[in-house]
Amino acid sequence: MEAVVVDAGSKLLKAGFAVPDQPPSMMIPTQMKRMPEDGSTGDDSPIEETVDPISRGFITDWEAMEDLLHHVLYSGLGWEIGDEGQILFTDPLSTPKAIREHLVQLMFETFNVSGFYAIEQAVLSLYAVGRISGCAVDVGHGKLDIAPVIEGAVQHIASRRLEIGGMDLTRLFAQELGKSNPHINVSIAEVEKIKEQYACCAEDDISYAKIEQLCQEEKHTLPDGQVLAIGKERYTVGEALFQPSILGLEADGIVEQLVRTISTVSSENHRQLLENTVLCGGTVSLTGFEERFQKEASLCSSAIHPSLVKAPEYMPENLTLYSAWIGGAILAKVVFPQNQHITKGDYDENGPSIVHRKCY
Numbered sequence: 001m002e003a004v005v006v007d008a009g010s011k012l013l014k015a016g017f018a019v020p021d022q023p024p025s026m027m028i029p030t031q032m033k034r035m036p037e038d039g040s041t042g043d044d045s046p047i048e049e050t051v052d053p054i055s056r057g058f059i060t061d062w063e064a065m066e067d068l069l070h071h072v073l074y075s076g077l078g079w080e081i082g083d084e085g086q087i088l089f090t091d092p093l094s095t096p097k098a099i100r101e102h103l104v105q106l107m108f109e110t111f112n113v114s115g116f117y118a119i120e121q122a123v124l125s126l127y128a129v130g131r132i133s134g135c136a137v138d139v140g141h142g143k144l145d146i147a148p149v150i151e152g153a154v155q156h157i158a159s160r161r162l163e164i165g166g167m168d169l170t171r172l173f174a175q176e177l178g179k180s181n182p183h184i185n186v187s188i189a190e191v192e193k194i195k196e197q198y199a200c201c202a203e204d205d206i207s208y209a210k211i212e213q214l215c216q217e218e219k220h221t222l223p224d225g226q227v228l229a230i231g232k233e234r235y236t237v238g239e240a241l242f243q244p245s246i247l248g249l250e251a252d253g254i255v256e257q258l259v260r261t262i263s264t265v266s267s268e269n270h271r272q273l274l275e276n277t278v279l280c281g282g283t284v285s286l287t288g289f290e291e292r293f294q295k296e297a298s299l300c301s302s303a304i305h306p307s308l309v310k311a312p313e314y315m316p317e318n319l320t321l322y323s324a325w326i327g328g329a330i331l332a333k334v335v336f337p338q339n340q341h342i343t344k345g346d347y348d349e350n351g352p353s354i355v356h357r358k359c360y
Contacts, residue, residue: 015325030053032050069111104342115341125138134278135261141165145160146257254293263302
C-alpha cells in the first residue's frame with residue numbers, strides 16, 4: 001500500500017495516496033459542522049455550529065482535527081483499523097514545536113500508523129516543479145509565506161510569514177461590496193464564491209487607479225434573487241496583495257517582500273533563489289495575478305529580478321492549488337522505502353520529540 005500524503009490548510013485539506021503525477025484524490029473543506037450532542041437535525045434543532053480545526057495554517061482544535069482525519073483516512077481513503085499504513089504530512093512555515101509533537105503523537109497513539117514523516121510546504125512546492133533550491137511564495141487562505149530554500153533546507157532566519165490570506169481578501173471584498181450595495185446582505189460564504197468567480201488583478205498600479213474611475217459594473221444574481229452590482233471591488237481584492245495599505249497594513253507589496261527576504265540571504269545565493277521563484281496557494285490563482293507579479297518583478301529594486309518557474313508539462317493542471325501535496329507524493333517515494341521516516345519503534349523509544357530529529 002502506498003503511503004498517504006496529507007496537506008491540511010485553513011480552507012482545504014488535500015489527501016491521497018502518493019502518486020506524484022496525479023492530483024490528490026481528496027480535496028475537502030477543512031471547516032466542519034458540529035452536530036448537536038443529541039443528534040437532532042430537525043427544523044427545531046439549534047443553529048448549526050461550524051468548527052475550524054486549522055487557523056492561519058496551524059492546527060488549533062485537536063478534537064476536530066482527529067475527527068476530520070478519521071473521516072479522511074478510514075472513510076475517504078479506505079484504511080482499515082488494525083492495518084494502518086504510512087503517512088506524510090506537510091508542515092506550514094514556522095510550525096511551533098508543540099504542534100509537530102502533538103501531531104506525531106496523534107498519529108502513533110490514536111491512528112497507529114506504521115510510519116510518519118513531516119516536511120515544510122515550501123520545500124515540497126519546489127520539489128513539485130523539479131527544484132531543490134529557490135523561493136516559495138505561498139498565498140493561502142490564512143497566511144502569506146515567503147521561504148527561501150537552499151539544497152532542500154528552508155532558510156528560517158530569512159523567511160517571512162504574514163497573516164494575510166484569502167480569508168482577509170474575502171472580508172475586504174465583503175466590505176467593498178457592502179459600500180456599493182448597502183441594501184443587500186450577503187453571507188461571507190457567498191462572498192467567497194463570488195470572489196472566486198470575479199476577483200482579479202489589474203495590470204499595474206496605474207491601471208488600477210484608472211479602473212477605480214472607469215470600471216464597468218457587472219450584475220450578479222444571488223440565490224435569493226437579489227442582484228448585486230460588482231465594479232472596481234473585483235480589482236481591489238488582488239490589488240491588496242501589491243498594496244497592503246488597502247487592508248490597513250503598513251507593509252510592502254508581495255514582490256518587494258520577496259526581494260527583501262532574499263536580500264537577507266548570502267549574496268552568492270541570490271540568483272538561484274530569485275530565478276527559481278514558485279507561486280503556490282489557492283489565492284495566486286486569481287485572474288491576472290501571475291502576470292501582475294511578473295510585471296512588478298521586472299520593475300523591482302533588485303539587481304536580479306525574480307522569475308517564475310513553470311510546472312513541467314506532465315504535472316497535473318492547477319498545480320499551484322496543491323503543489324505541496326504533489327511534492328509530498330514525490331518525497332514519500334523516497335523517505336519510506338529508504339527508511340528515513342519515523343517508525344513505531346523510534347516513537348516508542350524517543351517519544352514525540354523524535355520528530356525534530358528525523359523530520360527537518
